[in-house]
Amino acid sequence: MSTDEPPLPDPQTLFECAPCGLVVTKEDGTILRANQTFCHWIGFDSQALVGRRFQDLLTMGGRIFHQTHWAPLMQMQGSVAEVKLDLVHHDKHTVTMLLNGVRREHANGAFNELALFGTIDRDKYERELLNARKLAEGLLSEKMAADAALLDAQTQLNRAYEKAKRRASFAEQMVAIVSHDLKNPLTAIKMASDILAQGERTARETKLLGHISQSAERAQRMIADLLDFALARVGRGIGVSPTSQDLHTLVRQSVDELRMAFPEATLLHQSIGSGNANLDADRVQQIIGNLVANSVAYGDLAQPITITSRLEENQAVVSVQNHGPVIPASLIAILFEPMTRGTDTDSDVRSVGLGLFIVREIAMAHGGDVSVSSTPEDGTVFSVYFPSTAAAQ
Amino acid sequence: MDLQHRNNARVMGDGPATLVFSHGFGCDQTMWRYLVDHFTGRCKVMLYDLVGAGQSDLGAYDKEKYNSLAGYAQDLGELIDEFATGPVILVGHSVSAMIGALVDRQRPGAIAAHVMIGPSPCYIDVDDYVGGFKLEDIHSLLDTLDSNYLGWSSTMAPVIMGAPGQPALGEELTNSFCRTEPEIAKQFARVTFMSDNRKDVAGLTTPTLILQSSDDLIAPVAVGEYLHGVLPNSTLCLVANVGHCPHMSAPCACSEAMDSFLSPWIDPHVD
Numbered sequence: 001m002s003t004d005e006p007p008l009p010d011p012q013t014l015f016e017c018a019p020c021g022l023v024v025t026k027e028d029g030t031i032l033r034a035n036q037t038f039c040h041w042i043g044f045d046s047q048a049l050v051g052r053r054f055q056d057l058l059t060m061g062g063r064i065f066h067q068t069h070w071a072p073l074m075q076m077q078g079s080v081a082e083v084k085l086d087l088v089h090h091d092k093h094t095v096t097m098l099l100n101g102v103r104r105e106h107a108n109g110a111f112n113e114l115a116l117f118g119t120i121d122r123d124k125y126e127r128e129l130l131n132a133r134k135l136a137e138g139l140l141s142e143k144m145a146a147d148a149a150l151l152d153a154q155t156q157l158n159r160a161y162e163k164a165k166r167r168a169s170f171a172e173q174m175v176a177i178v179s180h181d182l183k184n185p186l187t188a189i190k191m192a193s194d195i196l197a198q199g200e201r202t203a204r205e206t207k208l209l210g211h212i213s214q215s216a217e218r219a220q221r222m223i224a225d226l227l228d229f230a231l232a233r234v235g236r237g238i239g240v241s242p243t244s245q246d247l248h249t250l251v252r253q254s255v256d257e258l259r260m261a262f263p264e265a266t267l268l269h270q271s272i273g274s275g276n277a278n279l280d281a282d283r284v285q286q287i288i289g290n291l292v293a294n295s296v297a298y299g300d301l302a303q304p305i306t307i308t309s310r311l312e313e314n315q316a317v318v319s320v321q322n323h324g325p326v327i328p329a330s331l332i333a334i335l336f337e338p339m340t341r342g343t344d345t346d347s348d349v350r351s352v353g354l355g356l357f358i359v360r361e362i363a364m365a366h367g368g369d370v371s372v373s374s375t376p377e378d379g380t381v382f383s384v385y386f387p388s389t390a391a392a393q
Numbered sequence: 394m395d396l397q398h399r400n401n402a403r404v405m406g407d408g409p410a411t412l413v414f415s416h417g418f419g420c421d422q423t424m425w426r427y428l429v430d431h432f433t434g435r436c437k438v439m440l441y442d443l444v445g446a447g448q449s450d451l452g453a454y455d456k457e458k459y460n461s462l463a464g465y466a467q468d469l470g471e472l473i474d475e476f477a478t479g480p481v482i483l484v485g486h487s488v489s490a491m492i493g494a495l496v497d498r499q500r501p502g503a504i505a506a507h508v509m510i511g512p513s514p515c516y517i518d519v520d521d522y523v524g525g526f527k528l529e530d531i532h533s534l535l536d537t538l539d540s541n542y543l544g545w546s547s548t549m550a551p552v553i554m555g556a557p558g559q560p561a562l563g564e565e566l567t568n569s570f571c572r573t574e575p576e577i578a579k580q581f582a583r584v585t586f587m588s589d590n591r592k593d594v595a596g597l598t599t600p601t602l603i604l605q606s607s608d609d610l611i612a613p614v615a616v617g618e619y620l621h622g623v624l625p626n627s628t629l630c631l632v633a634n635v636g637h638c639p640h641m642s643a644p645c646a647c648s649e650a651m652d653s654f655l656s657p658w659i660d661p662h663v664d
Contacts, residue, residue: 027642028608028635053635055610060526061533064586065541067611067637068419068487075641076423084540096540123540130539 021097021116029053029071029112038116041097043090054114059086059094070101074112078103084119096123168234175230179223186223190216225354229338232361240280240365247277247316251309254288265296266304273311277386283362288318290355291382295322299380312388315368319383327374335372336360359384396475400441400468401448404476405429408436410505410658411477415469417487417511417637418585421447424486427644436659439476443489444468445577454577462488462588466495473503480505480658484651486640487511487611491590497599505658507601508651511637512620513612515589522591525613531586538579594623601627602654604647606634628654 008014015022021038025031034049042049042057055066062085070080079102086094097116104113193212201209232238248271255269288307295305299322306321327335338357360370363384374380396402401422412432414425422440432438442449443465458464469492473481483493483504490512497504516524517531601624605617614631621629630650634643652661 059533059537060530061535061537063610064530064534065537067609068417069541071636072420072424072638072641075638076426084537086537126540 021114021118023054023114023116025054025112025114027074027103027110027112029055029066032111041089041095041116041118042087054112057087059088062086070099074101074103084123096120171234172230172236175227179227182223183220186216186220190220225358228358228361229354232358233338238283238358238361238365240283240362242278242280242366244276245279245281245284246275247271247279247309247311247318248274250279250281250284251288251307251318254285255292255307257285258289258292262292262296265292265299265301267292268304268306270306270308271310272308275311277311277316277388279316279366279386280362283365284318287359287362287384288320290359291320291384294355294382295320295324295380298322299324303379315388316386317383318386319381321379321381323379326376327372327380332372332374336370356382394471396468396472399444399450399453400472401450402439402441402472402476405438405440406433406436408479408659410480410482410655411437411439411473412659413439413441413469413473413477413481413483415441415483415485415489415492416443416446417485417489418581421449423447424638424641425484428484428640428648431644431648432659437478439472441472443581445574445581451574451577454574456580459580459584461584462492462495462590465489465492466499469493470496470500470503482506482508482655482658484508485510485512487513487637488585488588491588491593494590494594494597497597498593504599506655507599508604508654509601509620510604510640510647511606511609511612512603513616514591514594514620514623516586516611517589519589522619523613523615525610525616526586531583534582534586535579538575538582591623594620597624598626600654602650603627603629604639604650605629605631606636606639606643607631608635609637611637630654 016036018035018037021041022035023031023038024033030051030053031049034046036046039046039049055063055071058066065085070083073080079100081100083099083101084096085099086096089095096119098119099114099116101112101114103110190213193209193216197206197209197213228238251271252269255267259267292305292307299305303323308317308319308321310317310319336356336359339353356370359382363370363386366386368384368386370385371383372381403422414422414429416422416424421442425440429438429440444459445451445454455464458467469483473496481504483496483506485491485493485507487510490507490509491514493504493507493509494514497507513524515522516526517528518524518526603617603620603624605612605614607614617629617631621627632639632643632646632650634646636642640647652659655661
């Protein structure tokens, strides 16, 4: 050592005023000596600490931890490092410290030598980290619970969907089978009454045979409607096979046939524009048949029913107008829903309230739509629109 | 299931009886090193780590199974079946003493005698029973565990300057001792300190030696006396010792008491 360096403070001062807490204990933790720095941090004076056990200065958690962890460690490996402990200050508030300790054997026995460092800010930061971790873990477990619930709901939904699909397919099949089975006896009834009508009959017999024939026809229409309804509502939907058709010719043919079916009504056909449209001819005839039958049932037969076919730039329109009583707005809103009837009184007139629903379903299967207006001046007008995306010419 | 691997089981020595050592909360089987040599010459000795502790297979840790001491008792029963021969004497420290009592209840006759070191059937005060702790003390412990397992101190045992005055420990042992996964440590702490096994020990007739430290925060003398009162074939032996690990800090007093208690099964003569 060179002589021009200033002399160091004495070891006593170095120990007492070291920039960390220094404590020497017996192996059982009894404090033999504590430096001023530690005494200052913990709020006790040196004399008050000597003879007390170091672990008694800790919070209860720290004391259990001491017993179960670092006391055995000191014994086993003779040292511990970076143990974080909360000590209870004389004023009862806690002081967080980091502890390094070593067990050292001297000639006169073994001692635990402890060095302690205040770690307030670091502790605060670590607690924030800890809280953030707890929060993240909480959120994670919430997310996992939500995922599990979602999966569960999806499974249930899939199961319900499969079940619904099976039911729909069953309903569709059942309706198809029943329709088919009913058609045959009806056809036989109709044929038999037609053959009977060809012979010489009394007026009364002719009238009765006419009733039989008409009733059979009505039953056939109802079965067809029912089949369409089942397809549209629970099955695959009403299928259409559009081809290019001369709209006016198609509508004229329909109107001609309907004149035969409804001799009591006056049917007028009006055509506007010219050209072809992409339509399923049978289905369009069904639409016109349904709308005309409705007009006959609910309209004023003293006035004509007008069927208009109109070709516009972007669409083909078929509308049917009658002059019956105005349909109330509340009924208009649900008119195209199944099982809806114009009035309750005409229970005899037609089917089970599926006609307009089927009209709309057919229009929609063509990519089109339907509308209705009902006023005292213009009467009631049902219009069906077919977009001409693939219209010929 | 490879039990040896799962519980890091080690079998040593040979003799007419088997001493099974089961460590407590916080450490692993290396805590028995001061006591084991005393017995290996005279009987078979088995050491193991509770799943989650020491060098047990952490992959075997199942949060559901180990959510009560019954899961640990199941393991101990399996280990006894697999490795023990002759009468089995279970040496259980702290919570392991209760794990042993559970095995005894589940499989009467499987354990011939218990040596319970610092046992407590219930750590928390309930009604008239004094366990020594209140619920908030246990929460305080969980907090301390939390702040010491943040990551930077997860090994809990870095040797800062060798181990002066200590016989050198294998590095393997040093690194595993007291090391636990933070989540496992917390669950084990909760399971240990919230357990109430008073019904399981009451009236257990298996011969039992209670090694009670004269000054133990975790298992106070009153708790040792309570156990002595409810275990009809028990011997209470007070060991002059401060702390919860008399088998480490007062191994001679412990082995002496054990020798005399174990004489029906193990020859007390020391070579």
